[in-house]
Amino acid sequence: MAISILHPSTRQFMNNLDGVRAIVERSNRQITSGLRVGVASDDPGAVADILDLQSSLSADSQFTANLNQVKTEADRSESVLAGTVQLMDEAIKFGAQGASTLGTAATRQTLAAQVRGIMEQMIASSNQQVNGRYLFSGDSESTPLYSLDLTQPNGVALAQVVTNTRSVADPRGGAFMASRTAPEIFDDPTGSVFGALNQLRVALINNTGIDTALGAMHTASDALNAHQAFYGGVQNRVTGALDAVSKATVQHTSELSVLRDTDMTEAILELNAAQTQQAASLQAWAKTPPRSLFDYLG
Amino acid sequence: MSNLLSTLMNTAGSLEVFQRSLTVIQNNVANASTPGYARQTATLLAAPYDPQSALQGGVRFGTVANARDEFCEAAVQRQSAEAGYDEQRVSDLQSVEALFPVDGQSGVPGALNKLLDSFSAWSLKTNDPLARQTVLDRAGDFAQAVQTVSNGLNQARSDADRALRGEVDTINRLADRVRDLNVRRNQGNQQDAGLDTEMHNTLEELSSHAGISTLRSSDGAVTVMMGGSVPLVLGEHLWPISLAANNAGAQVLSAQGQDVTASATGGRLGGLLDTRNRLLPGVSGKVDAFAQGFADQANTILTGGLVSAGPPPVAGTALFTYNPIQPGSTMQVQAGLKSRDLAAIDPGAASEANGIALKLAGLSQPQIIGGVQASYTQYYSALASQVGGELSASKSDASLNQEMLTQAQNIRKERSGVSLDQEAAALLEFQRAYEATARMLKTLGDLTEEAINILK
Numbered sequence: 162m163a164i165s166i167l168h169p170s171t172r173q174f175m176n177n178l179d180g181v182r183a184i185v186e187r188s189n190r191q192i193t194s195g196l197r198v199g200v201a202s203d204d205p206g207a208v209a210d211i212l213d214l215q216s217s218l219s220a221d222s223q224f225t226a227n228l229n230q231v232k233t234e235a236d237r238s239e240s241v242l243a244g245t246v247q248l249m250d251e252a253i254k255f256g257a258q259g260a261s262t263l264g265t266a267a268t269r270q271t272l273a274a275q276v277r278g279i280m281e282q283m284i285a286s287s288n289q290q291v292n293g294r295y296l297f298s299g300d301s302e303s304t305p306l307y308s309l310d311l312t313q314p315n316g317v318a319l320a321q322v323v324t325n326t327r328s329v330a331d332p333r334g335g336a337f338m339a340s341r342t343a344p345e346i347f348d349d350p351t352g353s354v355f356g357a358l359n360q361l362r363v364a365l366i367n368n369t370g371i372d373t374a375l376g377a378m379h380t381a382s383d384a385l386n387a388h389q390a391f392y393g394g395v396q397n398r399v400t401g402a403l404d405a406v407s408k409a410t411v412q413h414t415s416e417l418s419v420l421r422d423t424d425m426t427e428a429i430l431e432l433n434a435a436q437t438q439q440a441a442s443l444q445a446w447a448k449t450p451p452r453s454l455f456d457y458l459g
Numbered sequence: 460m461s462n463l464l465s466t467l468m469n470t471a472g473s474l475e476v477f478q479r480s481l482t483v484i485q486n487n488v489a490n491a492s493t494p495g496y497a498r499q500t501a502t503l504l505a506a507p508y509d510p511q512s513a514l515q516g517g518v519r520f521g522t523v524a525n526a527r528d529e530f531c532e533a534a535v536q537r538q539s540a541e542a543g544y545d546e547q548r549v550s551d552l553q554s555v556e557a558l559f560p561v562d563g564q565s566g567v568p569g570a571l572n573k574l575l576d577s578f579s580a581w582s583l584k585t586n587d588p589l590a591r592q593t594v595l596d597r598a599g600d601f602a603q604a605v606q607t608v609s610n611g612l613n614q615a616r617s618d619a620d621r622a623l624r625g626e627v628d629t630i631n632r633l634a635d636r637v638r639d640l641n642v643r644r645n646q647g648n649q650q651d652a653g654l655d656t657e658m659h660n661t662l663e664e665l666s667s668h669a670g671i672s673t674l675r676s677s678d679g680a681v682t683v684m685m686g687g688s689v690p691l692v693l694g695e696h697l698w699p700i701s702l703a704a705n706n707a708g709a710q711v712l713s714a715q716g717q718d719v720t721a722s723a724t725g726g727r728l729g730g731l732l733d734t735r736n737r738l739l740p741g742v743s744g745k746v747d748a749f750a751q752g753f754a755d756q757a758n759t760i761l762t763g764g765l766v767s768a769g770p771p772p773v774a775g776t777a778l779f780t781y782n783p784i785q786p787g788s789t790m791q792v793q794a795g796l797k798s799r800d801l802a803a804i805d806p807g808a809a810s811e812a813n814g815i816a817l818k819l820a821g822l823s824q825p826q827i828i829g830g831v832q833a834s835y836t837q838y839y840s841a842l843a844s845q846v847g848g849e850l851s852a853s854k855s856d857a858s859l860n861q862e863m864l865t866q867a868q869n870i871r872k873e874r875s876g877v878s879l880d881q882e883a884a885a886l887l888e889f890q891r892a893y894e895a896t897a898r899m900l901k902t903l904g905d906l907t908e909e910a911i912n913i914l915k
Contacts, residue, residue, distance in 0.1 A: 169869035201847025215563025219572035454883030
C-alpha cells in the first residue's frame, strides 16, 4: 500500500466522504433494485430466512400446480360419474318398461338395443381422458381398460389388471388417494355396473329375469353413487389444500418482502440525507483553504 | 584593535550560524507535504564567553534535531497492519460472496428448488416422458450449479496462492530496501533527514503488508521482525521469507526454512493466509458435504426403487456420480442415464407407484447433513450467511481501522510533522536576528575602518 501524500486531516475528510458515498450508493442500489438484501453481506442474519422462504414459495407454486391438475381430474371424474348415474337411471327406466306387461317382444328387443347403447356409453365413460391420461386406469394411466365384449359374462373385456397406488402429497401434511380404477367403479364386486347392464340387456332379449336384473341395476347404481361421493370428497380435500397453499403463499410472500425488499420511504430519506451531507461537505471543504502565517508575511 | 577584529570575526560567524538555521527552516518548508518527513530543528549553542580570559562568546551551530516520535511511528505501523489485513479480507471475501447468490432463482438455491419441484411434478405423472426428462435436466442443472461453486472456491484458492506469492515478494523487496537504507546510513551521514524519511516510509509501507515490529540499534540501524519473532532485517543482513503452497494449505517459511505461518497474522499477508488456510477450506469442505449428502440420499432412494414392477422387476439406477475426494467439483448426472431409467415405484411393504418420487420431493425436509440436522436449503444458506457475515464484519473493521490509521497519522503529523505556522515564526525570528547581526557587522566594520585610519 503506497504512502499517501495527503495531509492526515485531508485523509480524514476523504474517509468521511467515502462513508457518505457508500450510503448514497447503497441507497441508490436499494431503490433501483427494490431489494434491501441483494447479496449475503447486506444482512447476513436474514439470509437463512430469505432462502428458506424462497424455497417455500417455490414449493407452494409447485403444490398449486399439482393440486390444480388433481382438481381438474377430480372434477372431470365426478362429472363423468354424475353422467353415468344418469345413464343408469335411464337404463333402469328401459328395464321397467321391459318388465311392464304392456311391452311386446319387439319392444323389449328395442329396449335391449338401447341398453346396449348405454353399455357402450358406460365403457366410453370408463375410458375418459384428461390431458392424455385415462382417469380410471390407475397406475397405468396411458392404457384404456375396457372394451365391449358381449361374449363375456359382464359384457366387457378388461385389457389388463391394474393397481392404483399413486397418492398425492397434501401441503398440510400426509398424502391422499385422488382416484379409483375403472374395475373398482364399474365392475365393483358389491354391484357391478357392467354386469348389471349386461344382465338387463340379456334379460330383455330373453324376456326373463328382468325384475332380478332391475334389482342388480339398483344395487350397482347405489355403488356408483358411493364412488361419485368419493370424488366429491377428493374435490373437497383438494379445495381445502389449495386454500391452505394460497394462504401460505400470501404469508410467505409477505414475510419475504419484509425481510428482503426495500423500504422505499426509508431508502429515499436516507439517500436525500446522504446527498445533502455530501454536497455540504464538499462545499465546506472547498471554501476553507488552509492558511498559514506565511500567507500574512509581507 | 585585536579585540575589535575578533569581535568582527565572531559576528561574521554568527551570520553563518543564522544562515544555516534558515537553511533548516527552508528544508522544513520544502518538505512540509513530503510523506513521512519529520521536522528538523536547528539547535544553537552559546560559545564560551569570558572577556578576562579572552573568550569572545558568540553562537555556535549545534546539531539538527529530528522531531520523529518512534512511539507514534509504531502506532501508525500497528494500525497500518490492521487496515491492510481487513482491506485484504474484504477483497477476498467479495469474490467468494459472488459464488453464493441469495436471490433464490440462480445458483445452487435456485437449482435445488427447481430440482425438488421437478420431483414433485413427476410424482403426479410418473410415466410421463416429459416429466421424467425434466427431472434429469434439473438434476444436471443442480450438479452444474454445485460444480460452479466448488470450482469457484478452488479458483479462489489458486488466486490466493498467487496473491500470497506476490505479497511475499513485496515483503522481501521492502525488507531489502530497509537493509539497503541501513547500509547507506552507516556509510553516510547518520543525521540525513532524507534517508530517515525514506526509511520510515518503507517501514510504514511494509507494515501494511505484514505485522512488523522494529528496533533501533545503538548505531541507528533498524531491525525488522515479523510477528515479533521472525527476523526480516538484522542490520545490513536480509532474512527473506518464502511461501510453500499445496492442497493442504499455504505456509510462510523463514529464511531457515521453518514454518512461521503462525507469526504471519498481520497486514495483507495475514489476511490472505486467513482466507487461504481457514475460510476457503472450511467453506469448500461444507460444499463437498452438501453435494455428497444430497447425491447419496437421492441415489439411495432411487436405487431402492423400481423402474418397473415386471416381472421381472427392474431396479432403479443412481442419479448422481462424484469423486469422493472432491464431491463438489465432480458431481454430475450419471453418464448415459436415460429418463426411462428413473425409478418411481417404491416396492416397500405396500407398493406405491409414485412412492420414490414422493420421497425425492421429501428431500426438501430437514435431513442429517455433515452431522447437522437441517434441510439442504438451510445448510446452504448457513454457508452464504457465514461468508456474508464475515464480509460485513470485515467491511466494518476496515472502515474503523482506516479511521484509526488516519487518526494515528494525524497524531504523528502533529508530533513530528512540519507546522508552517511554526516555521514562519522561526523564520521571522532568524530574519530579525540575521538583520540585527548584519547591522552589528556593519557597525563593527565601520569601527574597524576608523581604527585603521587612526593608525595611518
